[in-house]
Amino acid sequence: MTVTVLYFDGCPNFELARDRASSALRVAGSTEAVGLQRIESFEEAELAGFAGSPTILIDGEDRSPGAGEIAMACRLYDGDHAPSVDSIVEALRR
Numbered sequence: 001m002t003v004t005v006l007y008f009d010g011c012p013n014f015e016l017a018r019d020r021a022s023s024a025l026r027v028a029g030s031t032e033a034v035g036l037q038r039i040e041s042f043e044e045a046e047l048a049g050f051a052g053s054p055t056i057l058i059d060g061e062d063r064s065p066g067a068g069e070i071a072m073a074c075r076l077y078d079g080d081h082a083p084s085v086d087s088i089v090e091a092l093r094r
Contacts, residue, residue: 001025001092004035006048006055008072017054017082024088045070054082056091063091
């Protein structure tokens with residue numbers, strides 16, 4: 001299983017997303033590391049499926065609500081700056 005956090009320069013929340021994704025992987029019993037990918041243009045965002053910073057991809061798929069709209073903007077998850085560990089664990093198990 002591959003988990004990657006997509007972000008753009010200046011995003012204050014990608015580290016929080018990375019830390020929560022790492023915790024979720026541990027809860028799910030995985031020893032995989034979370035990768036990081038910086039998005040530098042709208043074209044890259046389109047290719048990567050970037051729905052705002054931070055976006056967490058699981059095996060190349062954004063499994064969070066709000067997925068699908070490409071955006072070079074900050075992204076909120078239920079009023080928070082990154083998905084909860086529980087919501088990431090749920091996404092990992094889907």
